[in-house]
Amino acid sequence: MFRSIFRLIKPLTLGNKTFPLNIIQGPLAGVSCAPFRLLTWRYSQPAFSCTEMISSKTIIYQPALAQQRYIKKDPQEGPVCFQLSGSDPIEIAEATKRVSDYGADLIDLNCGCPVNKIRSKGAGSSLLMNSNKLYQLITAMKQNTNVPVSIKIRVEGGSNDKFNMEIAKVVSEAGADFLVVHGRHWTEHYETPCNHEQIKFFVDNLKIPVIGNGDIACLTSLKQMFDTGCAGVMIGRAGVGQPWLINKLVAQMRNEQFVLPTLDEMGAVFMEHVLMLVELLGSEKLAILQARKFAKYYARELPNRMEFNHAVNECVTLTVLQDLCKNYFSPYTTCPAAHPDDHAH
Numbered sequence: 001m002f003r004s005i006f007r008l009i010k011p012l013t014l015g016n017k018t019f020p021l022n023i024i025q026g027p028l029a030g031v032s033c034a035p036f037r038l039l040t041w042r043y044s045q046p047a048f049s050c051t052e053m054i055s056s057k058t059i060i061y062q063p064a065l066a067q068q069r070y071i072k073k074d075p076q077e078g079p080v081c082f083q084l085s086g087s088d089p090i091e092i093a094e095a096t097k098r099v100s101d102y103g104a105d106l107i108d109l110n111c112g113c114p115v116n117k118i119r120s121k122g123a124g125s126s127l128l129m130n131s132n133k134l135y136q137l138i139t140a141m142k143q144n145t146n147v148p149v150s151i152k153i154r155v156e157g158g159s160n161d162k163f164n165m166e167i168a169k170v171v172s173e174a175g176a177d178f179l180v181v182h183g184r185h186w187t188e189h190y191e192t193p194c195n196h197e198q199i200k201f202f203v204d205n206l207k208i209p210v211i212g213n214g215d216i217a218c219l220t221s222l223k224q225m226f227d228t229g230c231a232g233v234m235i236g237r238a239g240v241g242q243p244w245l246i247n248k249l250v251a252q253m254r255n256e257q258f259v260l261p262t263l264d265e266m267g268a269v270f271m272e273h274v275l276m277l278v279e280l281l282g283s284e285k286l287a288i289l290q291a292r293k294f295a296k297y298y299a300r301e302l303p304n305r306m307e308f309n310h311a312v313n314e315c316v317t318l319t320v321l322q323d324l325c326k327n328y329f330s331p332y333t334t335c336p337a338a339h340p341d342d343h344a345h
C-alpha cells in the first residue's frame with residue numbers, strides 16, 4: 001500500500017519540459033500573483049505555479065498594469081504558467097508572444113471561468129461550446145511560443161460524454177501539449193463535489209497528459225485524484241494560506257514526518273505575504289483589500305477564526321493588521337486537533 005502511494009509522486013513531462021514533481025499550484029484570481037507564488041515555491045517547490053487569469057487585452061493595451069501586477073514574475077520564484085483569457089485568436093496570438101518574451105515557462109488558456117462578465121465576451125467556460133474557436137485559439141498559441149501550451153476546462157457534468165469527447169478531439173487536433181480538467185460543470189458551485197469519473201474520461205481518451213483538479217486538500221483527496229490515472233494534479237484553494245501544503249502531502253506520500261509550522265509562524269507568513277503585496281502594488285490600501293480575500297485561508301487553524309476574519313475585514317491600516325496578527329496567531333493560542341490525514345498514511 002505504502003509503496004504504491006509512493007510511486008504516484010514522480011516527474012511530469014509536459015511538451016518539451018520535464019518537472020521533478022507532478023503536483024501544480026493552480027490559478028486563483030485575486031490571489032495568484034508573485035508574492036503568493038514565491039511563498040509557494042519557498043515552502044513547496046511544485047512543478048510550477050500559475051498566474052491568475054490575465055486578459056489578453058490587458059497584456060496588449062495596458063502593458064504597464066500587466067507588468068505591475070498580472071505578469072510580474074519574481075526572480076526568486078520557480079516555474080510559472082501564465083494563464084491567458086480571451087476569445088480573439090489574433091489577440092491571443094499577440095498575448096502569447098508577449099508573455100513568452102516575458103519569461104513564461106508554460107502558457108494556459110482559461111476555458112473554465114463561470115463569471116458572466118467573461119462568458120458574455122465569449123471567453124472562459126463559454127469557449128467549451130465553440131469548438132471551432134477553441135481550435136483557432138489553441139493553434140494561435142502553439143504557433144507563437146516554444147513553451148508548452150494547455151487549456152484549463154470544466155467538465156460537462158451529468159452524463160453527457162459527447163460534449164467531453166468533442167473537447168478532447170479539439171484539444172488533440174489543435175496540438176495542445178496537455179489538458180487541465182477541473183471536475184465540475186461551469187454552473188456548479190464549490191459545494192458540488194468534484195466529478196472524478198469525468199476527469200478519468202479525458203485521461204482515457206487523450207494521448208497527451210491530463211492534469212486533474214478539484215477538491216484536493218489532503219492525502220485521501222490527492223490519492224482519489226491520482227486514481228483517475230491523471231499524469232499530475234493541480235491544487236487550488238487548499239494551497240492558499242498554507243504554502244507548505246504540497247511539501248506536506250509529498251512527505252505524507254513518502255511516509256516521512258512533516259512538522260507543521262506553529263501558529264505564530266503561520267501568522268508571520270501571512271504578514272510577509274501582505275508586505276510583499278504592499279511592495280508589488282505600491283499601496284497599503286490595495287494590499288489590505290487583497291489580503292481580505294485570503295486571510296480566512298491563513299486562519300484555518302485558528303480556534304477563533306471567524307472573529308479574526310471579521311477583524312481583518314474591518315481593518316484599514318497595516319499597523320492594525322500587524323497587531324491583529326500578533327494577537328490571534330499567538331504561540332499561546334491552542335491549535336485545534338490536526339486533520340486526521342496529518343498522521344495517517
Ligand SMILES: Cc1cc2nc3c(=O)[nH]c(=O)nc-3n(C[C@H](O)[C@H](O)[C@H](O)COP(=O)(O)O)c2cc1C
Binds near residue numbers: 026053113
Ligand atoms: C477565488 C478563486 C479564483 C479562481 N481563479 C481562477 C483563475 O483565475 N483561473 C482559473 O483557471 N481558475 C480559477 N479558479 C478555479 C481554480 O483554479 C480551481 O480550478 C478550483 O478552485 C477547483 O480546485 P480546488 O477545489 O482545488 O480549489 C479560481 C477559484 C477560486 C475559488
